[in-house]
Amino acid sequence: ELKVEQNPLFLSMQEGKNYTIYCNYSTTSDRLYWYRQDPGKSLESLFVLLSNGAVKQEGRLMASLDTKARLSTLHITAAVHDLSATYFCAVDPREYGKLTFGQGTILTVHP
Amino acid sequence: GAVVSQHPSWVICKSGTSVKIECRSLDFQATTMFWYRQFPKQSLMLMATSNEGSKATYEQGVEKDKFLINHASLTLSTLTVTSAHPEDSSFYICSAMRDADSPLHFGNGTRLTVT
Numbered sequence A: 001e002l003k004v005e006q007n008p009l010f011l012s013m014q015e016g017k018n019y020t021i022y023c024n025y026s027t028t029s030d031r032l033y034w035y036r037q038d039p040g041k042s043l044e045s046l047f048v049l050l051s052n053g054a055v056k057q058e059g060r061l062m063a064s065l066d067t068k069a070r071l072s073t074l075h076i077t078a079a080v081h082d083l084s085a086t087y088f089c090a091v092d093p094r095e096y097g098k099l100t101f102g103q104g105t106i107l108t109v110h111p
Numbered sequence B: 001g002a003v004v005s006q007h008p009s010w011v012i013c014k015s016g017t018s019v020k021i022e023c024r025s026l027d028f029q030a031t032t033m034f035w036y037r038q039f040p041k042q043s044l045m046l047m048a049t050s051n052e053g054s055k056a057t058y059e060q061g062v063e064k065d066k067f068l069i070n071h072a073s074l075t076l077s078t079l080t081v082t083s084a085h086p087e088d089s090s091f092y093i094c095s096a097m098r099d100a101d102s103p104l105h106f107g108n109g110t111r112l113t114v115t
Helices: none
Strands: A004-007 A010-014 A019-025 A032-037 A043-049 A055-058 A061-066 A071-076 A085-091 A105-110 B004-007 B010-013 B019-025 B032-038 B044-051 B067-073 B076-081 B090-097 B104-106 B110-114
Touching (some): A010 A019, A019 A032, A019 A085, A043 A055, A043 A061, A043 A071, A071 A085, B004 B090, B019 B090, B032 B067, B032 B076, B044 B090
Antiparallel strands (some): A019 A071, A032 A043, A032 A085, A061 A071, A085 A105, B004 B019, B019 B076, B032 B044, B032 B090, B067 B076, B090 B110
8 A cells, every 4th residue: 555654744933944854765766746726625746757857846845766775855944934835745556547646745834 | 736636624513414525636637646544543555546538446335325435537536425425534645647657646625524
């Protein structure tokens, strides 16, 4: 059974600081997604990582994938309040669309 | 803009009644759609895969007779929660993928409350 684990589950940051969210998964996969969810809302796609070594950046967020280590990271640079949300990683073990999600990381950015 | 539309956004129903939720892919054809469920403060769990023109496939532990899925066209899948009970109250989210290299796009979700 595929397991996807995020760390940390709760993250309280000061504005301007940097931090990394980790996503470990238990089986071979070269398809990993990061999503953002605001309270009461659905999921917004952030990144699609489709190969080992993939790195993508959008604004203050950067995601990477190491398929050999079965690890993806979501790095936050110079956090701002607008980044406060829950972030999910999800793994797709070659059954396109059947995602297994991590537990989610609740990020709160304080002034 | 949104590529997957879901309706209704929220619904309150009485115990024992049935509720239908619609999911549409807006500008692409989706032979396969997916239904996820999210309980409060929890992650998303895949419930079932909706296949156009054939039966849906359900994940382990999901009652197929309770959660009826119909995928009658390439742009529409429906989920009907039959004989709803309070424990079925949840956030139901449908999704579809434009192509293999695209993210899985999620609808806006339907918050179901069964009283």
